[in-house]
Amino acid sequence: MDLLHDYLVRARASGAVFARSVARPPWGLTLPGSIQLSLHTVLRGHAWVWLDDPAAAERLLPGDLAIVVGGRDHHIADEPAPDRCLDHERFWAANTGAGAGADDPRAAVFLCGAYRLAGDVGRSLLQALPPMLVIRPSAHDQVHDVISLISRELTQPAPGQQTVLDRLLDVLLVLVLRASYQHSPTAPRWYRAAEDPRLARALQAMHEEPARTWSVPELAQLSTMSRASFARNFERALGQTPMQYLTDWRLTLAREYLLADELTLEQIARRTGYSSPNAFAATFRRHVGLPPGRWRQEIAG
Template identity: 40%
Template sequence: MDVLSDLLHRARARHAMVRQLIQRPPWSLSFTDPPPLTVVTTLAGHASVRIDDTDTAPVRLAAGDIALITRPRRYTIADDPSTPPQVVIHGRSKRVVDRSTQAPDTQRSLAPRTYGDGLPGATIMLRGAYDLSGDVGDRLLGMLPPLAVVPAGPGTRAALDLLATEATRDEPGQDAVLDRLLDLLLVLALRAWWAGAEAAPAWYQALSDPAIGEALRLLHEHPARRWTVAELAARVGTSRAAFAARFTALVGDPPLTYLTSWRMTLAADLLRDAQTTVAAVAREVGYEDPFAFSVAFKRNRGVSPSVWRRRTH
């Protein structure tokens, strides 16, 4: 499994929520305490997205653009930045805050998971929310800005069209279909964003290097293996010195430092399960000696595994 797939697989919570809004201007929706990662796209018309708890300027989404919103306490989606919030959505509850205007009809159901007025000239917007969990989820979210916008393009259009079609259907297995389609759209959007972003994660850029990309895959597929730099170099067909230097230059950390950091991320999530002993967690991430694991974990996280467990429960 490649690095991005591994991150998404381990961080991903099930039952992602997909909703479609078909609404004529003026409309403005504020979302408070939303999930850590939201995917917003416009299928027709345009929309404005603003992160209300940062200094990020509003961005305009044209048809086919995709916005990735990470870790906001509150954000607003509207037809225009000047339209004041009319409805606040907190979880599954909705509250009208501006009764002086015609508030968006977020209650009227037009089809499964589809709400609005459905009239000609309306903006058609899709919103998918992920409840990423644990330290692996934090690791993924930390690689993105609060608001990343991927312009419309042929690489994402087919997935958008399919997700929009499936969002309005209600057949057996529909939630599973939507989960996987939203996953697909997220991966395509991440690829597109990191391909054009100067701040793409170093490991993502390193995936294009055959030797280092293969080494990263090996470390993620077998994190508990007792890897040495010499063995990794042999597996990817380079000398030890050349491999170590190139890995460090491309990824930003030496091979075993990267491995330790990834092991501690996995361990931090495993420790959230109160039924799993520290010794079992240690073995799961490649440490036969629980004491050695505890020392490594405290060096990486600043607290012992037992203290970490108490803090996360």
């Protein structure tokens, strides 16, 4: 099992290309912080992207990619000038598609995509990202290749085009998360730990079989380490003991099951390794602060 794949599947990551824009200067737009994760790439010309401070704007050239985590509005423009920025609805009404200006050499052509990630798993993936990240791939980088494919796909309408764009955006998200986590000090500790093939075997086992009654000696054997060496290396890499990690992962899954509201407490308890609903509820309340049913009511509203 690939841990990043497991997290993305459980986060129910879903994305879509929501605008291809052709804009002649002067132009600018503001995108709302309600978008959980935005991806922007320039296909022709340039664009500046920033959060609160225009002085900290980053310039995007063709092939560059910016990702922005939701929470705050962000801005894209031909110059880092807030007074040029329209709200996204007014901007796209005038600048999406081929439109006027498509043949103007001064016009920028850029693509915006959006992602939604659900639940605690999605939140943990987003929290590990910086508020804004700009990736400048080399000509032979996979990110550059995918952006080139998107650009070519958008040159003219074709059957199934939206499906192709959505799947390419899926690939782009995985590549972006990889690039971000590889270079970011805020990368999830499980991502770093999984780079050690010995620890990866133990992590994968817990993810594949969370209901199993795992013990440290069993996990150490899977990792081909002594019990003491495994426990020491695991805690150094992840900041918690193997059993603490297993409990946290089980409770993460339990919260996902509770929000989906498709299983009984007994079924959730069984899937997350607890002998009874009472044992599960006691652990849940001790770690989360509320009984499972009440937690679900408060979160679901």
